[in-house]
Amino acid sequence: MNPIPGLRVRANRVDKAIVIAFGFIIVMLLAGSLYSTNFLSTAYLLQQLQIAAFLGIIASGLTTVILLGHIDLSIPWVVTVGGMMSTAAASWGEPSLAVPIGVFSGLLFGLVNGFGVAFLRVPSMIFTLGVNAVAQGAMVLYTGGFAPQSYATEFMRWLAVGKTVFGFPNAVLVWLAVGLTIAVLLKRTALGRYIYAIGNNEGAAYLSGVNTRGVLIVCFAISGMSSALAGVLLAGYSTKGYQAMGDPYLLPAIAAVVLGGTHILGGRGTLGGTVVGTILVSLLQSILSVMQMPEAGRQIIYGIVIIAMLLVYGRGKKVHG
Amino acid sequence: MQKRDSAPPFWRMQGISKRYGGVVALDDVDFECERGHIHAVIGENGAGKSTLIKIISGVVQPSAGRMFLEGREVAFPSPLDATRRGIVCVFQELSLLPDLSVEDNICIADSSGRWGFIDPRARRRRARRLLERVGCGDVHPMERVKDLPLSRRQMVEIAKALGREPKLLVLDEATSALTAADVEKVYRILERLRDEGLAIVYISHRMHEIKQLADRCSVFRNGRHIETFDRDVKTDEQVVELMIGREYKHVFPPKPHRDAPPAPLLEIEGLSWGEHLHDISLSVGRGEIVGLGGLDGQGQRELLLALFGVLRGVTGTIKIEGRPVAIRSPRGAKSESRGIALIPEDRKTAGLMLPMSVRDNISMASVGKMTRGLFVDRAKENDGIREMVTKLSIKIDDLNEPVATLSGGNQQKVVVAKWLMTNARIVLLNDPTRGIDVGTKQEMYKLLRELADAGTSILFYSTDYDELIGCCDQVVILYGGRIVRRLRGDDINEHNIIASSLNLPQNARGDQEIERP
Amino acid sequence: MKALRLWTIHNYGLLLAAGVFVFMFALYIANLEAGLNVRVVTTAANKAVLLALVAMAQTLPVLTGGLDLSVGMIFVLTNCIASAIVIGTPLEVGVGAVGVLGAGALAGFVNGLIIVYGRLQPIIVTLATGAVYYGLALLIRPIPGGDVDEGLAEFMTDTVFDLVPTSLAVLLAVVVLIWLPFRLSVLGRACYAVGSAEGAAYMSGVQIARTKLAVYTLAGLLAGIAGLMLTFVTFSGEASAPIGGTYTLNSIAAVVIGGTSLYGGVGSAVGSVLGAFILRTIDDLLFVFDLPPLWQPLFQGVVLLLAVSLGAAQVLRIRNRLDLFQ
16 A cells, blocks of 8 residues: 555655756756867866866765754865965975865764754854854964965876876776765765654654764765865865965755755665766856856856755645645 | 534634645644534544644644634634734743753743843743643742753743733643643643633543543544544543554464563663663563553663663663673673673664665664775675675665665664674664554564564663553653562553552552542 | 843843953953053944944844844945945945945845745855855946945044044944844834744734744845945945855854854844954954964854854853753
């Protein structure tokens, strides 16, 4: 007996979103190829992937948080922290620790986020916004308000820009590694089950004996580390960290996750969807810059795209009746 | 008041049906009531009573059928439409706004004074008058509703309803949250309103209330209107039979005969928590089924939550196998050394992750222990799940279907399966058969006894005293957060349970007397 | 009198905020070399009123249990619009000012429409619309510039009767002419009802959609007033994302400090005004106590974080852990 027939369709809504997102990617690639024959060349596609990798790493970490039904608005400055702390480590004479220190800084901020949301029960929207401000304050203090002078290490540059295996950009390999780790976490571990459970019904998960606070902290830590890692790579790409380097990544990261079919209220979604969403958003960004769309236009388009996607996939139930 | 045969009934529903997807909540119901009558609606959980009044009060729309008020056909797209026509519903606290004051709550739907502004003094006066009318003149209109005790809140709800000047007043389990004194006040008010010519529909599952108040009674069962009869026409057994639809006899598995209570597995000493639990001491033996009885809201739920680590600030001692334990969270309760499980009251909100698959729900509480290294041991998990599905005869084709697609009874089985998979030693159940079909209930009773025979200790709260009588080796009655009576063996009977639930004094022989009006 | 006692208990947060503000401002004045004079108060007021208005704007959606992450951007957008149209003949200036306010209200209205009829979460919707409003601001003012009627601007940033800063008078007018009538109206009561228990409000016949729509529109209007005032203070328009973001975050902190609950149903815009004043005074105190400027953003960030965590205090009082998962 199926008293709620509509539910079967909903269970596949994630797949439906991914299919639609994929469709858009194909459309954009085809449209782009009309504009320039280069568009479909391997070199260009690989370059697109490389650029998408930074966003992809951030979005992968963010996926776990959104699956919980929360959000991480501290991404902009945690990315910057990652970039600046890793280059700082280089200047302190510890180049081999550059990447670990960068990621570790992200972990610290992630833990603070997790603490605020899990123990203090402050809404994640608001707490992570506050942590973002603290991260900014910390970086202003550290750099003295100027652009940091320290340079990225050779290793960081190699990770961000180099190519190894079959000419594949290393950044993409890093993205692959992060993405796979998180995907396996979500699908094959108990923690993954708990994440979906909490996103669906935190109270019931709690009553099933799940350590809800621990899971929350772990996910925010993952998001913090991912953001910082992306910052490290960005610093490697630009050879230096710079103020507000993370600002352009928040909205696109959210868009990537949502476009990939992950429900904004949590409980449903996959990492594969986020990957597709990332590619979609990244392509969109490239097309916008080829069209020389000014920042104004980009912001407007992002906002409209997110709302449109939400309207199509994220509508709540009518509250009453 | 005599009804003149030629005049149409004051309120009539004809052929009303309500479907939610494939579930039929109401099936071709005809119902009518008259002014100057208190008309009771009685039925088990799932009989359709709440759906009926939701339709009457405009909260939901019927799928089919018509409604007539004073002979004219009506429809209520929203609660406001019903209220405007003089149909007012008193729910159990459902329409109070906790952060607002009493006067704001009472006057919330009033039309405004001039230009959209409210007149605070007029509100104050009106609120005062209505509070007096329900005998709560001591409540200050500026008090915030959330600061009031539960029974006062219910009285405010009633005052608010009266403020709408209803022609038809519907009360849904309106007295279950009230203190005994307030209940009497409500009875007097209802009787006075009836004499003033109001039509009153009164939903309850309490026989003694119905017998005391109702002029007429309608029995509902499985979404159908079964029969309506005047007061004093039917005996209690006859009414109950109409409610259940068959012989007044559950089939319970036989209880083991014990000379002495078994060795205790779970011991509670002096447990207290805030206002809700006072000095509870209780012992559940290995393989024993202990029932918690008493009226709704006397602390039974809180006791179970306390044992499961959900409540903070619990004082007293809990011992498992003689060793004192401190249970600080469900995770702690569930752990190997304790082995406690709780099947919560509301499976939809507290027991299940509805959009997740049946499989994931069943393994949720034990998946943490079924790992090989970092990963879940799928084979072991599947074996465990299949074992549970078979043991509980859960009717499901595809375990990957979302659990929301299952029927209520099967959903409850999934919750039970989840906890059985943890091999719990102590199983707590919070009203486990509420809203479950009869067949599944029987299976649950059998299962509980099987678990007990295998050595599990079971403590469960039920609002159904048939269950308590049929299942339990020991029954403990709570009143006002305290244990007022412990019953064993042949003492577990309806008379003792009801009498202790109402906290009636025992006479010299130790019997409790139920007052006959 | 019981009524007074109850009022005190219910408005405890607001009274506390008032006390804290008075204390902090006194501390500030006491440590200021110039001491208390009209100039000092006017400068402080001009800065504080901007945040106070944005905080008032934020209060309304919060009361209904939502949040508006676009208030900062509406503030910036209306500032840019004002720098373009609030200039010229007195008539043009007047029409321009009205136009600016209308733009703010329209932005709020759009927020409300999407939230109510799209049935989407306010937080994510306003995050997205905030981006759109910022983009629009950039379109109008790609680089900072523009102008505004000098006479009006000077008047607005100066004093009335050489004693009271005009900005404070404007704030008072907004409170008296907008907030108080709102509070005493059926709409205002409905707003609290929706925030307290939306389901129960519906059952009681409250018009949920209309209430929410009005609330977000009013929030946009208030943010628009703030944007207009900003133009008077800076004599120009700037599409600055950092300013928008900072004001949004600060408005949330001000709302919490002022005693309004993030869950809705409890609080007051007056409290948010006091919360804004407190935040601004903290900034001034940092300056007066010679905190090195480099430390200020960090300090401010920590203060904001602590402020928004204030509501966490009630978590400590929860007796039944299930209540944590609403």
